[in-house]
Amino acid sequence: MNKVIIIGGGIAAHTAAIYTARASLQPLVLSAPEPDQLSTTNIVENWPGTPDGILGPKLTQDTKKQAQKFGAKYILAKADSFKVLKNSFEIIASGKKYAASTVIICTGASSRKLDIPREKEFWAKGVSTCATCDAPFYKNKTTVVIGGGDSAMEETLALSKFAKKIYLIHRRDEFRASKLMQDKIKKLPKDKLEIILDFIPIQILGDKSVTGIKIKNVKTNQPKEISCDGIFLAIGHIPNTDIFKSSLKLDKKGFIITNKKSETSLLGVFAAGDCQDSLFKQAITSAGVACQAALMAEKYLEGR
Structure with missing residues (x-):
């Protein structure tokens, strides 16, 4: 069984993967085939440390490579279901079952x-x-x-x-x-x-x-x-949270409700990025919250 499964393929997922991999948690990232929002952005001009801006796809790919460098494992698979087990969680993605002690949800949002x-x-x-x-x-x-x-x-x-x-x-x-x-x-x-x-x-x-x-x-x-x-x-986005409706608390728009520690309503499950952020929707905030979610996942596992 995996210690950590991260669901998603955008900047939030890659950031969470970096931090959990550096903590030797050997994260498994289930990444859907569809491109994330940042990968369809031409140029990002407000990412710190890039005075000339950076292409969205490059930022996404570089962050993924960084996560892989530290040992994160990626599988191209779309999460179709999420189930709470006795002491773990089960995700079925592209027909295969995956289990983990903790889950970080970074499923993003789709164009309306x-x-x-x-x-x-x-x-x-x-x-x-x-x-x-x-x-x-x-x-x-x-x-x-x-x-x-x-x-x-x-x-x-x-x-x-x-x-x-x-x-x-x-x-x-x-x-x-x-x-x-x-x-x-x-x-x-x-x-x-x-x-x-x-x-x-x-x-x-x-x-x-x-x-x-x-x-x-x-x-x-x-x-x-x-x-x-x-x-x-270009009329907004709908959070990709359908598979969590019966397990987690969502707001009226479908965004996952989290506290200030990125914790969801379910102990051991964390969320970051556009699937839980209905206000800011920025790459930098997605990455920041994902870092927080990863650190909290590490603390959760230490306390088990």
């Missing part, structure tokens, strides 16, 4: 969808949540970004290097993104970026692939159609 007509039909056929991944496919094409936070600004900036035209659509009359990010998109040429406020998407348009989007003014209900080749969603 629009839930409008034809969205599923055109998923990966013009509808995406990752401009960092897909922007090169839209060279000299017209794109739409939905959202008003930092993620939407990030998507817009990533697309601006390739797309000839970007429509940035937000449901409110002002953005909630940081001033720094808003200032960046304001520097884009006016013929490159068109901002549309007070509108919401109501239907994806297309044939074999996306050809446009139908939107509606939230104040007047006036509909409008925009022709485009691609649509990028």
Whole structure:
């Protein structure tokens, strides 16, 4: 049986793996195939010690390599179930059973969808949540970004290097993104970026692939159609915590409830990162809380 199992594949999981590995706990990391949020971020400018910024994928991979250097073992497997046993915990991941004395949950969050007509039909056929991944496919094409936070600004900036035209659509009359990010998109040429406020998407348009989007003014209900080749969603995230619903206390949005020590409602189970952070959602806070969770897991094992 493993001393520690870490569930996740992002910066929180890798940080927890570094600390538990250095404590000679030989952590097993169950990492899902889907990319973490940081791996789909173009450049991270607020990571300490990187005055010129660092690419999100590089930061993630370097942290993983560091964990592996200290002895962390990684298995590419998606956790499908979580069970509390008498003196341990059982995780079934990609059809195999794994047991551990303590568990650190770093399952992150997934991009929220629009839930409008034809969205599923055109998923990966013009509808995406990752401009960092897909922007090169839209060279000299017209794109739409939905959202008003930092993620939407990030998507817009990533697309601006390739797309000839970007429509940035937000449901409110002002953005909630940081001033720094808003200032960046304001520097884009006016013929490159068109901002549309007070509108919401109501239907994806297309044939074999996306050809446009139908939107509606939230104040007047006036509909409008925009022709485009691609649509990028940046409207928030949903925590990946479904398998813990029957075992752990979650808040009304599905985030795992933890105390100041990263402890969940279940003794021996800790959580860090986007699966428990509904407020800050920063790489640095995810790493910090994961470090704390790892140290608490070590203390828990010492006291058994």
